[in-house]
Amino acid sequence: MGALKRYTTSVDGTIPVPALLYQDEEVIASQEGVGIYDGAQKSARHQTGAVHVSTHRLFYIDASHPRSRSFALDLSHVEQTDYWAGLLRSSAKVTLYLNALPRLATPGPTQGASTNTRQNPDSAFDVWECAVCSYRNPPGLSPSASMVCGLCGVPRAAMPTASVAVPAPPRARLEPPLSSSLPPASSAHRSPRAASDPPSRVETPAGHACPACTFLNHPSLPACEICGTPLPRPAAKSAPASRPTSDDEDEGSGGEAPRMIKVSFRKGGDKAFYAGLRQSLLDKAWEGPKLRRALASTSQDPSRAATPTTASRTGIHGILQDVQTTAAATQTNMEDALQDLETLQVQAREMVRYAAELNERLTALSAPSAPAAAVEPEEAAFIRSSLAQLGLQMANAPVTLDMARDERRWHEELARELAGVWGGWNRARGVALIPPATFLLVLPHLPSCTEPPVSRRTFASGLAVLHTPPYSRAAFSARLVGLLSLGTCSSLFFLAHEEQLPLGLVQDMVGEAEDAGDVCRDEAEGRVGAGARAQEVRWWANVFLGYVWDGQAD
Amino acid sequence: MSSSSTSLSSRTTSSGKRTRPSDVSLRYLLPSIHSAPPFFTQQPNPNTQATVSENWTKLILSYARHRRLFTLRVEDAEVPGGEWDEILRNTRINRRLLPSHLSHILADMVAKNRAVYEPAKQTRAALLLWRSPEEWAEVLHSWADSTGQLNTILTFPDIIEPPVPSPLSDIPMTLLRKAISVLAKTNRAQIISVADGEGVRFLAGNTSR
Incomplete structure (x- = not known):
């Protein structure tokens, strides 16, 4: 009977299910004719009934003894689900694997707003006033929703430490060693095990012993008067009568009881129900967005007490810390993005290196070969070798006009060669291929990476070339003139x-x-006896520039 | 009249002798630009072509004044042997001005009021205004004044073909009418109908110098 007892809360099944719900809860799916397995065994007391899954809980309403045998299970305990479709006479089953109950939460009802079910009767159906904005929160909300103020969003449990703004020590961790090491005479009643006793015994002492310095504080103080350590809250109203704690304790700390509950669908409807259950679990309505944040930043939830940021996050200090966290997250994102950019830059530099290398080789060639027109094959050989040196090995050798007399074939060969260069270059780049569009985007950056700067010129004809400074417009014009x-x-x-x-x-x-x-130009048509040889345009420096009339004066 | 600051490449139109102010009436001093081949080509660059047109305009008007030519036709560039050959062709560098180019230059001149299409509504021939109608008016009035013909009624032929050659000899009728109408506006001339056509009487005028 381990799991069933430890995780579920008894509800009065004579009340219709909608009336059992919190204000922010709603039923997703229902199915009757089910039986419950506690662990692997059938739970004899829960064999005919109906199950309802809501956004927060799973209800079992017993058909024969609704008042005494019905129960509710918080979905927040469900860690994993399993679905078995059934075979022959075996019914379809849904298995709910439950998470480990926080061990300290079980013995010591110390945290005012823990999500343990046993506190529902108290915390959920209570009007409470927010310490920050004094808003009177109405009852009827789910435990999680009632943990934060409905108006200002400040966690309810953060109230006591809000004014102190001192990081609360992770009590959940500190307590066991402390309490066990303390002399039994001085604070036996404060030990977690003792706290599982009836609440009246907790209230009896005149003050609360601080878990850190053992100073006996006035019962109404939220934090230790001496060292500021938050004090365990009085457990007066938190221990539910319905929950048998004694044997539970033994099971929890002792052998590993199976932490699962099975629902056996004797009358079908399993698929629809399971879908609803899954949906509910995915939505995690019990930790709403603002709640989730509040929970993450406070140490009130025992299961989260182990997180390093246990500092209280209320008040201005909390807001500032939130801002810092957001800034840090933004920073991380930015760095990630910038890393991508850097990769691109590295690649661009590599490409520029290739271009510079090619340019160097080409200039190195053109310098010594003064009688340029003389030897075509030599040039072809050079192109081939330089391409090979650049790692651009091509299957087909570079062609020149001499090699292919036929003009069409010549163009085809050229196209193939061009594709080869592009492909070869990309092959040399390995997997980091670049598309032509990127190549064009890279070109404007060339001048900043090359020495002498290699710039790009685009002519009116659409021809675009990369050139060194001597071929810039101004330099070329001067040389031309x-x-x-x-x-x-x-x-x-x-x-x-x-x-x-x-x-x-x-x-x-x-x-x-x-x-x-x-x-300026001198066109052939202007020539009086223009022969066939003189048909072409001849070029002149602009003779009209700065010309002053030197002819007949009036 | 001619400035002596001509460059070495400036050439006279005949015999290659340098023009001296004394024999300016015979020879025309061609500008150096006339021996530059691009001068004869219509340039695609609008700025360059503007300079070319400007220099051609100056050359044409200067030559027209020198030779007392009043009309330039596109066909002067088409058919050799005309009175414009001297500037429209340069046999030394083997260039000639193309008709299309001349047509373009004429249009430019008309646009700048340095020529008018004559007759109107065509673009193949133009009257050259190497003197503006206002300048012609002054010339006309001072001629009448200096020859003592104020207040005398003169027929148009009397002006165009005077017994003694004048600055107005052979002036086109259109130009003469323009000049007279300029004078008439300032009450320095009066158009009078005479028996065999029209006549004009020049008056001293109150706005004259």
Whole structure:
């Protein structure tokens, strides 16, 4: 009879279930024709009845002896559930595994607002006044809801220590060693075991002995007069008459009684009921949001007394601590987010390193190879080797126009080569692949990571290039004007040759110089006897810039 | 008249001799820009083209004044052998002004009141205002004054083809009418109908110098 007795509260089953509920409680599912197993054995006294699961509790209303055999079980005790669908003559069963009852809570009804069921008659159906806002909290709320003031949210049990704002020592831990080490003569009546005696004996002494310094305080004092340690509250009204505590004690401390209760559904309805039960357990209505917070920060709940933050969190001090906690949490989140960013930066730097390396190799090549137009295969070999050095091994070798005469094939080969470079690069990056869009996003950061800075230029034609400072618009224009003012030749072909740049690129760059007014053009149509050879545009420095009339004057 | 501060590349229109103020009536001093090939190309850059047009305008008006030319047609750029060949072509650098470019320049000149399309409502020919109608009015009035013809009724042919060559010789009728109407507004001229057409009488005028 262990679990059933320890965890349940007897209720008067003649009262209809809705009348048994707290104000903030409601019935989720009901099923009649059930039997109860206490542990593995059938509980003989509870074999025909109805079960109701509410947001807070599970009720069993006995069919034959509703008044004496009905009980209620707080769902807050349920740790885990199990469902067995039944087989042949065996009915479907729902098993409720119960959590370990706090051992101290059982013997000593010391905490005014503990969630133990035995206090329900007192705490739940009592009008109490909030110490902070003086709001008179109405009765009828569930134990958890009645633990905090309905108006200001200050925990009810925090009242005594609120004014002191001293972190309350974790009594639940301190008490057993203290009480056992104390001389029996001086404070035997204060020991937890003694406290399980009828409450009248607790009240008898003239004062309360402080658990820390043994000073006998006036019974009405909430904290020790000498050392400020919160005193155990008087247990006068907390021990319920209905609860047999004596044998319970032995079981709890002695052998490991099975902590489970089974509900056997003899008339079906098990599935709907189990769903309702699960829902109820998930919702945890017995610890509402504000309540959950209050509970976490106070040491009133014995099961949470072991948490390191046992300081009282009421008053301004509590608010400040809350703010600090929130700030710390925000900080942690921010750091997490920033770590992601840093990873991205590291990758960008790596990419820049690749680009710089490539650039270096390319410039290293172009410097010695003065007779550039002469040897195509050599160039191809270079490209291949430099790509290989960069870890961009490609199955198909780089092609030049010479290798593929057919123009279409040439373009196809080029496309394949381009895809190869991209793929090779991504392969070199291992699993941290980057999409082209990211690559484009990275480009604006290149100048800050490269020396000399590699910048990006986008031309009107849509062509975008990465370039070193000598190829910036201003620098190139200056060089271009210098070249053009030599006057020897001024065709694009010549310029491309001089600059060692592709014709298309030079065209775009010269076009930009023209847009800026640095150069001007001399078109073939203006030529009187323009032959086929002279059809192309020739470029001039802007001869109109700063021109002063030097012709016939009036 | 000609400034002596011409650059070395400035060239005279004939025989390559440097122009001296004394023989300015024969030779026209071309600007150095005329030997720059881009000068003959319509530039895509609007700023550059603005300079090109400005210099062409100046060249055309200056040349027109020098040669007493009043009309420029787009076809002058199309057909060689005209009186504008000297500036519309540069055989030394093998360039010529394209008709489309000339048309663009003319439009620019009209927009800036330095030419008017003549006749109106077409864009192939323009009357060059190397003197504005107001300037022509002054020239006209001072000519009449200096030749003692104030208060005399003159026919238009009397002005356009005077027995003694004047600054107004061969002035287009349109321009002459504009000049006279400018004078008429200030009571310095009066248009009078005569037997064989129209006449004009110049008055001393109260606002004259």
